[in-house]
Amino acid sequence: MMHSNKRKLNFLLFLAVCVFISVAATKPAVSTKNNTSLSDTGLFKNLKVLPKDISKEDLEKVMHGFNKALGVRCNFCHSPGANGKMDFSSDAKSEKDIARYMLNMTHEINMKYFNPENSERPDTISVVKCVTCHHGNPHPEDAVLPDDDHGNMPPPPPPPGRDSSSNTPPPPPDHQ
Numbered sequence: 001m002m003h004s005n006k007r008k009l010n011f012l013l014f015l016a017v018c019v020f021i022s023v024a025a026t027k028p029a030v031s032t033k034n035n036t037s038l039s040d041t042g043l044f045k046n047l048k049v050l051p052k053d054i055s056k057e058d059l060e061k062v063m064h065g066f067n068k069a070l071g072v073r074c075n076f077c078h079s080p081g082a083n084g085k086m087d088f089s090s091d092a093k094s095e096k097d098i099a100r101y102m103l104n105m106t107h108e109i110n111m112k113y114f115n116p117e118n119s120e121r122p123d124t125i126s127v128v129k130c131v132t133c134h135h136g137n138p139h140p141e142d143a144v145l146p147d148d149d150h151g152n153m154p155p156p157p158p159p160p161g162r163d164s165s166s167n168t169p170p171p172p173p174d175h176q
């Protein structure tokens with residue numbers, strides 16, 4: 001269908017933006033390697049969100065983009081296999097599946113709220129990216145409120161020797 005083709009195209013556009021951002025952020029845009037895009041179909045065994053025929057080069061750019069956006073290393077989402085080497089196709093770590101979910105969510109946000117299909121401003125397509133929320137942190141809420149860890153702590157007990165009949169603070173716990 002026309003519509004679904006367009007969605008597919010927009011998703012590719014979104015990925016292209018991810019790739020572009022990560023390239024721009026890491027190294028000068030000079031590629032010494034050959035461009036091998038559609039020829040290496042089947043390189044990767046377990047892609048459920050990214051295009052199955054993505055080139056090695058593009059996949060690596062997306063992955064390095066994740067590292068940068070979340071401020072993590074590859075092993076945040078990937079784990080070693082039985083032989084001790086990294087097994088990138090394994091889904092053993094839940095973070096990998098969350099990342100898939102996040103990829104889809106980010107795409108949906110762009111599709112739904114930045115309306116690329118009818119947009120008069122193509123520059124607003126794919127404006128939301130991993131780094132928009134994560135800012136180099138795996139937990140966005142920590143990035144926003146770095147010192148809020150004590151929000152749920154009870155107030156400190158009053159200093160010892162205080163008259164317990166005072167009605168402002170609750171009595172200290174009775175431990176000897």
Ligand code: HEC
Pocket residue numbers: 043044045046047048049050051059063064066067070072073074075076077078088089095096097099100
């Ligand atoms: C934030 C999580 C995350 C980080 C960090 C990450 N990856 Fe990934 N990686 C994924 C997800 C999710 C997939 C599967 C994508 C899909 O299903 O389309 C994947 C897939 C891959 C694959 C394809 C495996 C296969 O055969 O299916 C390779 C290779 C890979 N990653 C390498 C890396 C490398 C190298 C790094 C570090 C530079 C890295 N990844 C960092 C989430 C991550």
Ligand code: HEC
Pocket residue numbers: 066070095096098099102103104106128129130131132133134138139140141
């Ligand atoms: C709209 C904001 C937003 C965007 C965009 C976003 N994330 Fe997230 N992400 C979050 C929030 C919020 C959490 C924390 C959820 C929680 O604590 O339950 C999170 C959690 C995660 C986690 C789990 C971290 C952990 O340790 O549990 C991973 C992995 C992740 N995001 C990857 C990504 C990737 C990869 C992208 C880009 C494709 C992305 N996120 C885009 C908001 C976002």
